[in-house]
Every structure is written in C-alpha cells, then in structure tokens.
Amino acid sequence: MDVTGRAAAGQRYRGGSHRGLPRRPARYALAAALLLLLPAAAGAEATPACLPSGHTAGGGRELPAVQRAIDGLACIPADIALGQEVHERFSALMPSHAFETRGEIRLDGATTADLYDALHAISTLAGIRYFSVWHRDERVLFNTAHAIDGSGAATADPIPSPDGHDVAYALVDDARFGTTPFRLEYRTADDAILLIVSNLRGLSLLVFPLIDPERLLIALLIAPAGGDEPRALYGLVAAQAPEVPFLEALVEDSLRNRLAAMADWIRARASVVAGRRSDTGSEARAGSPGAAQS
Numbered sequence: 132m133d134v135t136g137r138a139a140a141g142q143r144y145r146g147g148s149h150r151g152l153p154r155r156p157a158r159y160a161l162a163a164a165l166l167l168l169l170p171a172a173a174g175a176e177a178t179p180a181c182l183p184s185g186h187t188a189g190g191g192r193e194l195p196a197v198q199r200a201i202d203g204l205a206c207i208p209a210d211i212a213l214g215q216e217v218h219e220r221f222s223a224l225m226p227s228h229a230f231e232t233r234g235e236i237r238l239d240g241a242t243t244a245d246l247y248d249a250l251h252a253i254s255t256l257a258g259i260r261y262f263s264v265w266h267r268d269e270r271v272l273f274n275t276a277h278a279i280d281g282s283g284a285a286t287a288d289p290i291p292s293p294d295g296h297d298v299a300y301a302l303v304d305d306a307r308f309g310t311t312p313f314r315l316e317y318r319t320a321d322d323a324i325l326l327i328v329s330n331l332r333g334l335s336l337l338v339f340p341l342i343d344p345e346r347l348l349i350a351l352l353i354a355p356a357g358g359d360e361p362r363a364l365y366g367l368v369a370a371q372a373p374e375v376p377f378l379e380a381l382v383e384d385s386l387r388n389r390l391a392a393m394a395d396w397i398r399a400r401a402s403v404v405a406g407r408r409s410d411t412g413s414e415a416r417a418g419s420p421g422a423a424q425s
Contacts, residue, residue: 211354273305
C-alpha cells in the first residue's frame, strides 16, 4: 500500500427573609456565605492558564518552556479559524500525552506569504537539533529529510499552491524511530499559518510499539500580528501512546524533543526569510540615487 493509501486507512472535548432569626456575629455570616459557594466551586472546571512565553534553563542552553495539556488546550487560541482547527484535531485524537509551548518569531519586514513558502522547504528539516535532557547535550533529531510523492519516491521540495491549502509528504531518518514517512498539512488564512504533521507509519522503540499510524499530531501555529510586532508561535505535540511506567518517560521525552525541535525549525525559517527581506532592502537602498551620492 502506498503512502497516501496508508494515510487514508489510518484516518478513520435568591435569597429569602431572615426576619425572626437570631442575630449572629459577622464572622458567622461570612462563613455561611463561603459554605454556600463551595458546591459551585467544586463543580466548576477551572480554565487552564497558558504558561508565559520564554525559556527554561537546561544544561548549557535555554529550552522552550513547555507545559502539559491534560483536559484541553490552554495556549492555542481558539478565536481564529486555524487555531480552532487545532482544537478540533486535538479533541478528535483524544491523546494520552500532550504538551504545548508558546513563543515569538520576528519576520522583520517579511510577509506571511514569505514564511509560508519557506516552510515548504522540507529538505531543511535535515539536521535539526534538540537538547536531550537524557544525554544532557544537543543531539540531531532528523539525520536526513526529503520530500516524497504519494508512492514514496523521493521528489523535490513542494511548491506552495496559491489557495493556501497544501498537503506534502516527507521521509525522515529519525534518530529515535528510524526511517519514517510523515504527512505535512499547510494552511494559511487571515494572515496566520498552520502546519500539521502526522505519522503515516507506526513508531516503535527497539521492540516496543509506541505510537500507531496517524496517532501523533504536531501542530505549529503562527498567529497574525500588527505592523512589525513579533508574531506569536504556538506549538502542540500530542499522541496516543502506552501509559506504561517504564515507557512513559521515554514517550514524553520524545514528544517534548519533537515539539522543541520543530518550533526551533520554524524560528530558523523565519530568520531566513527576514534576512532575505533585509538584504533586498539594503540592495534597493544602495541602488537608489540618494544612496549613490552618499
């Protein structure tokens, strides 16, 4: 069965009168009011708060701050269409393990379309690194990466379509899971970008199967911003995986690593397009009459 065939097969959250009652001290009245509030408070579900954007120290480098997502998503905004799509995909997956992160990227004059195009450079996933808490050192996550077609044959990096809705496939040599095909779904709308990555083949560690096909979800959302303000970058990694004590730590470490590495890759691609815009602007200024006279 080809890659698209496997993907198709795998696709199958009043008050009353107190007249006549004996007068009580104010502290008793306050205690009674608090007791009345307790049942409501116990039955209410607190809305989870998103962690502040930033980093936490880890070894010799800073790691993107990550928080566990349990009953819902606290960071991914649901008030924009692409963010709502992430919430829906998360609910449909019903993951056993999930983590979110939030940070910022700068485009420095580059456009949403520039970054959307740059994210189609699948070959640049090769060599992306992460900080391994286990090894206390930086390690390569994807040894190699290249685009493939529906039959699994190697092909050039995809060219984005003008409608802002693309699907591509990648074959990566994963440092932990070996050679693995992934599906990449691209969306851009309302000045936002969404990239969703799913596994098309089961992921195993040694002889232990960990994640079935289509049961790993990586979502990276770049939200719109005004003017030259930094763009918010939201990340989610979620999976259905065994909740077995001796495997659980390995699964969660692997998920965190992938989220951090993919978020760093987005930042790297943003830096590339920002640099191109900066170089173009410098060349234009150097070629202007005013610049030539100075």
